[in-house]
Amino acid sequence: MRLDGVWLRYRRGEPWVLRGVEASVAAGEAVAVVGRNGVGKSTLLKLAAGLLRPQRGAVRERPARVGYVPERFPADQPFTARRYLLGMAAIHGLAPADGRRAVGEWAERLHLDPLLDSPLAELSKGSAQKVGLVQGLVHRPDLLILDEPWEGLDAATRAKVPAIVAQTLDRGGRVLISDHLGEVGSLPDVRTWELVDGQLSTPELAPVECVIEVAVTGAEVDAAVASLRAAGHRVLGVRIPS
Amino acid sequence: MTALIRLRLVAFLRTGRALAPLLSVLVVLGVIYGGGQAQAAEAYGFSAAVLFPVVAWQTQILFNVEPDTQRQLSTVAVGGLGREIVAGLLTALVPAFALVAIALALPWALGGITGPQRPGDPSLASGVVAGVWAHLLLVPPALLLGAVASRAAVGNAARGLAVLAGCTVLAFAVGTKDSPVPWLAPPLLPTARATVDGLAAGPLAVQTAFAAAWAAVALVGYVTLRRRNA
Numbered sequence: 001m002r003l004d005g006v007w008l009r010y011r012r013g014e015p016w017v018l019r020g021v022e023a024s025v026a027a028g029e030a031v032a033v034v035g036r037n038g039v040g041k042s043t044l045l046k047l048a049a050g051l052l053r054p055q056r057g058a059v060r061e062r063p064a065r066v067g068y069v070p071e072r073f074p075a076d077q078p079f080t081a082r083r084y085l086l087g088m089a090a091i092h093g094l095a096p097a098d099g100r101r102a103v104g105e106w107a108e109r110l111h112l113d114p115l116l117d118s119p120l121a122e123l124s125k126g127s128a129q130k131v132g133l134v135q136g137l138v139h140r141p142d143l144l145i146l147d148e149p150w151e152g153l154d155a156a157t158r159a160k161v162p163a164i165v166a167q168t169l170d171r172g173g174r175v176l177i178s179d180h181l182g183e184v185g186s187l188p189d190v191r192t193w194e195l196v197d198g199q200l201s202t203p204e205l206a207p208v209e210c211v212i213e214v215a216v217t218g219a220e221v222d223a224a225v226a227s228l229r230a231a232g233h234r235v236l237g238v239r240i241p242s
Numbered sequence: 243m244t245a246l247i248r249l250r251l252v253a254f255l256r257t258g259r260a261l262a263p264l265l266s267v268l269v270v271l272g273v274i275y276g277g278g279q280a281q282a283a284e285a286y287g288f289s290a291a292v293l294f295p296v297v298a299w300q301t302q303i304l305f306n307v308e309p310d311t312q313r314q315l316s317t318v319a320v321g322g323l324g325r326e327i328v329a330g331l332l333t334a335l336v337p338a339f340a341l342v343a344i345a346l347a348l349p350w351a352l353g354g355i356t357g358p359q360r361p362g363d364p365s366l367a368s369g370v371v372a373g374v375w376a377h378l379l380l381v382p383p384a385l386l387l388g389a390v391a392s393r394a395a396v397g398n399a400a401r402g403l404a405v406l407a408g409c410t411v412l413a414f415a416v417g418t419k420d421s422p423v424p425w426l427a428p429p430l431l432p433t434a435r436a437t438v439d440g441l442a443a444g445p446l447a448v449q450t451a452f453a454a455a456w457a458a459v460a461l462v463g464y465v466t467l468r469r470r471n472a
Contacts, residue, residue, distance in 0.1 A: 050322055051314050053472055068318040074309035078256035087252075090245030091319040135315060 005057035019198035030175040032184035042177040071148040073132030075120045082116040092139035102138040137150030146177040167207035246329040263300035274321040275354030286373025287297035287437035295410040301334040301388025376437040429453045
């Protein structure tokens with residue numbers, strides 16, 4: 001998918017939100033769109049999803065199956081989560097049996113299954129976000145667009161996002177994901193587009209340090225510490241039970 | 243697309259917002275037919291005129307039930323703005339035809355229709371045919387007026403209400419027989435007049451063309467507004 005010289009603004013006379021954006025996303029590639037609040041990350045994602053039309057330039061070679069997960073899921077709808085998700089699966093073109101299976105699998109994976117028969121309006125913000133996530137995933141999209149997917153999710157579900165992205169990439173799909181929380185470092189092989197003043201730059205992400213807790217026997221402590229340091233890791237501390 | 247139409251209809255019915263236009267039609271038709279009997283062409287001419295703003299209002303309500311973000315999700319899921327627009331208009335046709343069916347059937351239930359009273363009056367059959375024609379003719383422009391007045395087209399509900407009220411007032415103020423610009427208003431009063439006068443090929447053809455043209459202009463306006471807001 002390519003953005004060819006895309007210019008976009010919401011109304012005539014207003015400043016351009018996107019100015020001559022040139023970019024492409026290859027099959028099997030994930031791109032994180034980063035930038036300060038209000039810079040136009042969501043606008044760029046909506047453009048990629050086909051929800052906005054550029055005044056100049058074009059979005060080309062957009063895959064047919066698109067999954068779009070908005071920053072805030074609109075829970076003010078008169079459905080249970082199950083009825084809504086089955087309805088969205090059908091709109092995506094899934095047969096009823098396939099829709100039931102896909103909704104069941106994703107609900108189980110995201111621990112949403114106990115809430116499937118709850119009205120959407122009664123779900124917590126995090127659970128509603130999970131519904132938003134599932135509706136964008138049930139049809140195995142070739143282009144997955146996630147607008148701030150970590151927003152409002154509990155820690156356990158946030159930790160599943162990298163696997164969801166990796167699964168889409170493994171199928172040869174493309175993933176566009178926006179983030180202002182700095183969570184993109186947890187994603188596998190992600191490329192970054194930084195949006196500044198309506199234009200894209202592609203800075204390298206600073207490596208994210210992770211902490212691993214390792215248990216060894218008392219006799220192995222010194223050797224393990226030395227081995228880790230020799231491998232270039234920082235050893236933050238050693239706890240020896242009294 | 244059928245799945246989207248079904249989901250939207252279910253949402254419209256479950257929110258209970260379908261009740262307001264339905265009750266309005268029942269009350270107004272009750273008033274029209276409660277006062278005594280009238281010949282089919284005359285009675286249906288009035289009820290078609292009454293139905294026009296209600297169908298427009300009902301369409302606006304139906305469109306506004308869907309949250310803006312959900313409309314975006316529906317657009318992506320159904321495969322683009324064009325298909326979403328078509329699905330929306332087809333969705334609105336279902337309750338519009340339901341109101342038409344009620345408007346056509348209710349006078350018979352209330353005993354409000356009578357046959358020709360004087361020599362030269364249109365026959366009952368021709369009156370009914372003219373009535374069905376008038377109701378069906380007014381559905382597309384009414385539905386498209388409601389679509390233009392929806393939040394998706396004009397940006398917010400208050401502006402939509404102004405469009406709806408303005409066009410309805412315009413229909414009555416400018417659609418009179420002596421108006422210098424009757425084509426400016428939705429074809430509400432001219433259609434009612436043509437129906438009351440009975441089935442005459444000339445006026446019916448003119449009104450059909452007028453309603454089709456008005457609907458085409460409203461459709462272009464609606465699609466333009468949706469594309470501009472997209």
